[in-house]
Amino acid sequence: MNSSPKPDSSSLFGRMAESITKFSGSTAAFVSATALVVVWAITGPLFHYSETWQLVINTGTTIITFLMVFLIQRAQNKDSLVLHLKLNELLAATQGASNRLINAQDFSEEEIKTLHDFYCVLAELAKKDNDLGKTHTVEEAEDNHSEKLAAHAE
Structure with a gap:
């Protein structure tokens, strides 16, 4: 029986953020984004390359980029913390290693x-x-x- 808790299992935001982060780094996400840009470009003549047509892609990409910055930072913070914990465990368990380096990130x-x-x-x-x-x-x-x-x- 595994007694360790699942990360972010109690937080709806945590589960959602992790799912979005995993998807955003996938091939499917890249293909979807590329397809969206291609569809937008193809519709240019239909909308006479209007300012509204340009504003749609600019606004969409700006909003997505803005939100992804926070999700990426959240993932990096979590990964960094886990890495520090693993290094701290190695330092604490290694004979002759300096314990003064535990929590060196602080x-x-x-x-x-x-x-x-x-x-x-x-x-x-x-x-x-x-x-x-x-x-x-x-x-x-x-x-x-x-x-x-x-x-x-x-």
Whole structure:
């Protein structure tokens, strides 16, 4: 028995938004939109390419685009949150991983820059050591690098 709740199962808007998002990314949606534009173009001579004829496609596409921006953003927010949760789970479950990175998406830009700089230093030291899997901290990498330099100097 699966005890995990279905996402957005209690929300009519959630179910509707998910269905529309899935459909809008499908081949059927693209073919439908293309067919609509072709029909609109074919009717041009019938309506003498009037301003109203042009306004129909402009208004329709503007409204659809406006609404799709919000649906796309909603889907991206959900996907991003799920991705962060999965990464947090991996960090929490991995021996030797830094728990300080759990919920890193909530860090300030300054904190993110500090962590980025830390990992850049770590990467540079790991490159010098030619062993990407051996070190876990800048201090360990610096010690390891110093030991190798000392060994080569002897």
